[in-house]
Amino acid sequence: MADRHDPTELIADPGVLEASPLLELGGWRGVEQREGVCILPWRADWLSARARKLEAYPDAESLGPEPFNQALVHLQKSRDATWNDLRTAWQRLETGGRLLFCGGNDLGIVSAVKRLARELDQAPQILSNRRRARIVSFERPPNPCLEPTAPDTHRLCLPWPGGDPLEVEAAAGVFSARKIDSGTEMLLSALRDHGGKPDTIFDLGCGIGCLGLVALKQWPDAQATMADGDARAIASAERNAQHLGVAERCRIIWWDAREAFPDQAADLVLLNPPFHTGRAVDLEPAREMFKRAGESLRPGGTALIVANRTLPYERDLEAVGRLQTLTESRHYKLLSLRRRSRSSSSSKAHSPGRRSSGRS
Ligand SMILES: C[S@@+](CC[C@H](N)C(=O)[O-])C[C@H]1O[C@@H](n2cnc3c(N)ncnc32)[C@H](O)[C@@H]1O
Structure with a gap:
C-alpha cells in the first residue's frame, strides 16, 4: 500500500468522505479515517485491518441489514471481482447514499468509471483526481432500476483419470475462474502417475x-x-467439496502463507504457488509456502510443485528438501521435493504452533 502512486492516498482529500460510517470493499484506509466496516476477502488485508482494530469481514454476508450512507469500492486487477463489489456496495446504500469508486490509472480507473457510468446511466462526480489516480461518486436514486452488472459464477470441468471430468464452480474473480490453468493441468497429470498412496494431503494455495x-x-x-488466502476461492472450494462428495474428508481453511500452517505431517503436498500480489510480481507468498511444505512433510513425503519455467524457485526449494525436476514443457516445470531425512534437518526443523486460521 506504500506505492508511489497509491490511490488510497486520495481518500483523505477534502470532500471525499462524509462524517457518516463507511462501508468499504477491497481496502480499509477509508474505515481507518471514519467509523465503518470493511469487506476484505484477502486474508492478508483482513489481518492488517484487524491489527488496526477495524471491523472487517471476509464477505458481505456477515454484515447486518442496516444500509450505509456511503460505500467505497477499490478497483482491483480483476474486473469481475470489482464489479461484484460495486453491486454489493450499490445494494447496501440507502436512497441518496454515495457510491465512491477509487483506483489508479495503471489499473484502468478511467475506463472502469466510464463503464459504471453507462451501467448506472449517471454521470460521476469527480471528488479527487491527482497522482495518476481518481475517486468518483455516484448517487443512489430512490428505487433504482439499474445496478452494476454482476458476473456469473463459472462452471469448469476438471480432468480426472478415474472417470468423467469433475464439474466444479469458480466464483467470478478468483484465480483462473474461466478456465483450468495449464500449470494446474500439468500437476493433475502428475497426480495420475504418482506411485504413492498418501494418507494426508495438503493443498497450499488451493484456489x-x-x-x-x-x-x-x-x-x-x-x-x-486445503488452504488459500482468498475467501471467495475458499467458498467455491467448500461448495466443490460438497458437490464431489469429499467434504467429510477435507478441511478447507482461509489462511495466509505468512501464517503458521494449522496442520502438520503430510505425505503429499500440492503446490501451484502464486507469483503476483495484485499486478506486481511477488515471490514472497510462494517462498512462505515452500517453507510450510518443508515443515509439513513427513519423512519420505513428497511435495509436487508446478511453476512457470522462468521462476527462480530452485534455491528456495533446495533449502527445504531434495529437489528433482520431473518434467518441463514450453512454459511450465514440474518439480518434486522430498523431505530430507530427520538426521540432516533435525536441529533446524521448526514446528508451527497450532493456531486457528479458519474463516471468522
Ligand atoms: C496459481 S493459483 C493456484 C490455485 C490452485 N491450486 C490451482 O492450481 O488451480 C495460487 C493460489 O494462491 C492463492 N494465494 C495468493 N497469495 C496467497 C497468500 N499470500 N496466502 C495464501 N494463498 C495465496 C491465490 O488465491 C490462488 O488461489
Whole structure:
C-alpha cells in the first residue's frame, strides 16, 4: 500500500468522505479515517485491518441489514471481482447514499468509471483526481432500476483419470475462474502417475480446490487440508467439496502463507504457488509456502510443485528438501521435493504452533 502512486492516498482529500460510517470493499484506509466496516476477502488485508482494530469481514454476508450512507469500492486487477463489489456496495446504500469508486490509472480507473457510468446511466462526480489516480461518486436514486452488472459464477470441468471430468464452480474473480490453468493441468497429470498412496494431503494455495479435490477422488482413504488466502476461492472450494462428495474428508481453511500452517505431517503436498500480489510480481507468498511444505512433510513425503519455467524457485526449494525436476514443457516445470531425512534437518526443523486460521 506504500506505492508511489497509491490511490488510497486520495481518500483523505477534502470532500471525499462524509462524517457518516463507511462501508468499504477491497481496502480499509477509508474505515481507518471514519467509523465503518470493511469487506476484505484477502486474508492478508483482513489481518492488517484487524491489527488496526477495524471491523472487517471476509464477505458481505456477515454484515447486518442496516444500509450505509456511503460505500467505497477499490478497483482491483480483476474486473469481475470489482464489479461484484460495486453491486454489493450499490445494494447496501440507502436512497441518496454515495457510491465512491477509487483506483489508479495503471489499473484502468478511467475506463472502469466510464463503464459504471453507462451501467448506472449517471454521470460521476469527480471528488479527487491527482497522482495518476481518481475517486468518483455516484448517487443512489430512490428505487433504482439499474445496478452494476454482476458476473456469473463459472462452471469448469476438471480432468480426472478415474472417470468423467469433475464439474466444479469458480466464483467470478478468483484465480483462473474461466478456465483450468495449464500449470494446474500439468500437476493433475502428475497426480495420475504418482506411485504413492498418501494418507494426508495438503493443498497450499488451493484456489477453488482443483488439486486437493482430484487427489481426494483419486485416493478414497486420504484426508486433505486445503488452504488459500482468498475467501471467495475458499467458498467455491467448500461448495466443490460438497458437490464431489469429499467434504467429510477435507478441511478447507482461509489462511495466509505468512501464517503458521494449522496442520502438520503430510505425505503429499500440492503446490501451484502464486507469483503476483495484485499486478506486481511477488515471490514472497510462494517462498512462505515452500517453507510450510518443508515443515509439513513427513519423512519420505513428497511435495509436487508446478511453476512457470522462468521462476527462480530452485534455491528456495533446495533449502527445504531434495529437489528433482520431473518434467518441463514450453512454459511450465514440474518439480518434486522430498523431505530430507530427520538426521540432516533435525536441529533446524521448526514446528508451527497450532493456531486457528479458519474463516471468522
Ligand atoms: C496459481 S493459483 C493456484 C490455485 C490452485 N491450486 C490451482 O492450481 O488451480 C495460487 C493460489 O494462491 C492463492 N494465494 C495468493 N497469495 C496467497 C497468500 N499470500 N496466502 C495464501 N494463498 C495465496 C491465490 O488465491 C490462488 O488461489
